Amino acid sequence: MSIIEVSHLSFGYPVGPRFATGRKTETHVEVLRDLSFEVMAGTFLVIAGPNGAGKTTLLNLLCGSLAPKSGSIRIDTAAIESYSTEALAAKVAVVRQEFVPVFGFSVIEMAMMARTPYYGQMGFESKDDRDIVNEALEATDTSQFASRTLASLSGGERQRVFIARALAQSTAILLLDEPTSFLDLKHQVGIYDLLKRMQLEKGKTIVAITHDINLAAQYADVTLLLGADGSYQYGRTKDVFSTEQIEKVFGVRTFSGKVGQEKFFIPLGKFAKDSAQINGKPDSSRQK
Amino acid sequence: MNELLTAKKLLVRVASALVVLAAVMFVCSLIGTRNVPLKAVFVPVRLPRVILAAIVGAALACSGVVFQALLRNPLADPYILGISSGAGLGAIIAVISGFSWTLWGRSPIAVFAFAGALGTVWLVWFIGRVTGKSHVTGLLLAGVVVNAFFSALIMFLTSVAKSQQVYATIFWLMGNMTEEDFLVLWLGAGCVAAGMLMLFYISPQLNAISFGEDDARSMGVNTARTRTIAFAVAALITAVAVSLSGLIGFVGLVVPHAVRLVFGPDHRQLLPLSGIVGAIFLVAADTLARIIVAPAQLPVGVVTAIVGGPFFLVLLVKHTHKVGWLSK
Numbered sequence: 001m002s003i004i005e006v007s008h009l010s011f012g013y014p015v016g017p018r019f020a021t022g023r024k025t026e027t028h029v030e031v032l033r034d035l036s037f038e039v040m041a042g043t044f045l046v047i048a049g050p051n052g053a054g055k056t057t058l059l060n061l062l063c064g065s066l067a068p069k070s071g072s073i074r075i076d077t078a079a080i081e082s083y084s085t086e087a088l089a090a091k092v093a094v095v096r097q098e099f100v101p102v103f104g105f106s107v108i109e110m111a112m113m114a115r116t117p118y119y120g121q122m123g124f125e126s127k128d129d130r131d132i133v134n135e136a137l138e139a140t141d142t143s144q145f146a147s148r149t150l151a152s153l154s155g156g157e158r159q160r161v162f163i164a165r166a167l168a169q170s171t172a173i174l175l176l177d178e179p180t181s182f183l184d185l186k187h188q189v190g191i192y193d194l195l196k197r198m199q200l201e202k203g204k205t206i207v208a209i210t211h212d213i214n215l216a217a218q219y220a221d222v223t224l225l226l227g228a229d230g231s232y233q234y235g236r237t238k239d240v241f242s243t244e245q246i247e248k249v250f251g252v253r254t255f256s257g258k259v260g261q262e263k264f265f266i267p268l269g270k271f272a273k274d275s276a277q278i279n280g281k282p283d284s285s286r287q288k
Numbered sequence: 289m290n291e292l293l294t295a296k297k298l299l300v301r302v303a304s305a306l307v308v309l310a311a312v313m314f315v316c317s318l319i320g321t322r323n324v325p326l327k328a329v330f331v332p333v334r335l336p337r338v339i340l341a342a343i344v345g346a347a348l349a350c351s352g353v354v355f356q357a358l359l360r361n362p363l364a365d366p367y368i369l370g371i372s373s374g375a376g377l378g379a380i381i382a383v384i385s386g387f388s389w390t391l392w393g394r395s396p397i398a399v400f401a402f403a404g405a406l407g408t409v410w411l412v413w414f415i416g417r418v419t420g421k422s423h424v425t426g427l428l429l430a431g432v433v434v435n436a437f438f439s440a441l442i443m444f445l446t447s448v449a450k451s452q453q454v455y456a457t458i459f460w461l462m463g464n465m466t467e468e469d470f471l472v473l474w475l476g477a478g479c480v481a482a483g484m485l486m487l488f489y490i491s492p493q494l495n496a497i498s499f500g501e502d503d504a505r506s507m508g509v510n511t512a513r514t515r516t517i518a519f520a521v522a523a524l525i526t527a528v529a530v531s532l533s534g535l536i537g538f539v540g541l542v543v544p545h546a547v548r549l550v551f552g553p554d555h556r557q558l559l560p561l562s563g564i565v566g567a568i569f570l571v572a573a574d575t576l577a578r579i580i581v582a583p584a585q586l587p588v589g590v591v592t593a594i595v596g597g598p599f600f601l602v603l604l605v606k607h608t609h610k611v612g613w614l615s616k
Contacts, residue, residue, distance in 0.1 A: 060502075063506050064505075064506075065502050065505060065506070084510075085505055085508055085509065085510050085511075086508040086510070088508070089505075089506060089507055089508025089509075090508065092506070093506065094502075094503075094506040096502065096503060096506075102356075102360045102361065102362055102498065103357075103362075103498050103548065103553035104548075104552070104553055105495070105498070105552075105553050105554075106552075108292060109292065109495075109552075109553075109554060110499070112292060113492075113495055113496045113499070113507055114507055116492050116493065116495070116496050116507055116508060116509055117507070117508035117509070119492050122295050123488070123489070123491060123492045123556050124293075124294065124295045124556075125292075130292075147291070165507075169507065169508070
């Protein structure tokens, strides 16, 4: 069953406010054009593409922060605009790019905010809410610093806390905007392991934006590769990623090699030490 | 701070704070430089003024909390969106035009200040909406510019006004308490209490909004509704406070921070406690203002800054490790 259904979706940002340009109709910079894809429940989808291709825009459309210019999005078979804010938050949770708040909320206080729509009349959480939040903290291995403030955590710890908050919303869908940027290797892998576990154990649908093609190749079942010109590729991850496709979309040559079953890509700059050799024969692993 | 707030903990803390407030109000009613018979102390002379200080302090502190949360800016205070200059402009216009009527026992200064305050907030809010719905920077800038513009108008009017009128205006701008009718007090107290209740009702949503409106919305919070209610109520209780007492600075900025430093940032607790602490603080400050240079009286705004400033710095140094926005 498809849990996210996007059909003929287009979106553009208005250029300047209407009164400033003096025109009756707003002009738009088109970001997404005629995009259609379906995500089955319980799959791991990665959205990749160059800067400005509309990855974050798509994420904002999928969580209802933006409204499509044309086309439609259906979440769990119902049109996204038919959901109230509260009802949509029960289906879709979002982890945005890192954000440090002004006030010193503790980890558990923040995670508990995911339960805000379910608070009782007096504005307090129930026993169930507490159990759900504690479970989310356990799952992300963050319960040992539940009482510390967010500012006192490292980048990797904080990212796990934001994922814990998203888990505490108990949604079927989890959207993440570059969950591993700014993280070191260990924490990058740690976050993806955590997401994969949520997919396999809880049957969650994971949609993650990433710049890391190799992590995507390892973890994602399906990939949506957005081009800066509005073109896109959607399909099984191993079909979508190839040296040709990556060069076309990113404008960067890659060296691709296989380790076991997995295909990996190494980007090549103009000054890469072996670039002269490799550039002559792309995808050299195949010749061995 | 290490555990979550519970309804029981909140009730106990609010109840104890209320007891302290009642005690402070009682003691302050007894203090004074004039000898008044004990019975007269409570009814016509000092108690109304003490009650007034409590209302104004609670209103300013609560709206300070709200503006800091909505603008996600620790520098925000009740006056940041131009309420002060709007009210000031209204007040000076009333002084210069020399009206002598009263409305429910209020002088035209208060009425004009109230109208000026609300009008300015509406103007800033409107400009903020045009510049972008969920971006607070546009709102903040609009507030700062409107503030500067109206302040210039105030200075222009003071420089063309007669010296008698200038004196009255400046005293008002510094923040000043006077004895009030009980009718006015009941009206003010009713407005402020109703406003505080409403703000408490949306305080869980204010917690979520501290993380940005996009985040709050994806957690299922109706941000547009919360923002509108919070802004409207905070502006209204500030306007009530300003029209009752002039521009008393410092309470709305410092009391929320002090309470947050000691009790944590959870708005369900921060709002009621800030209200009560703001009331205690202003009652005490006004009592000092009454007696320090007796038989003359200081404007209470002078006392709030002189006493509150150092006190807050001590708190800041002592508790700063607990919060995230100063220490990294």
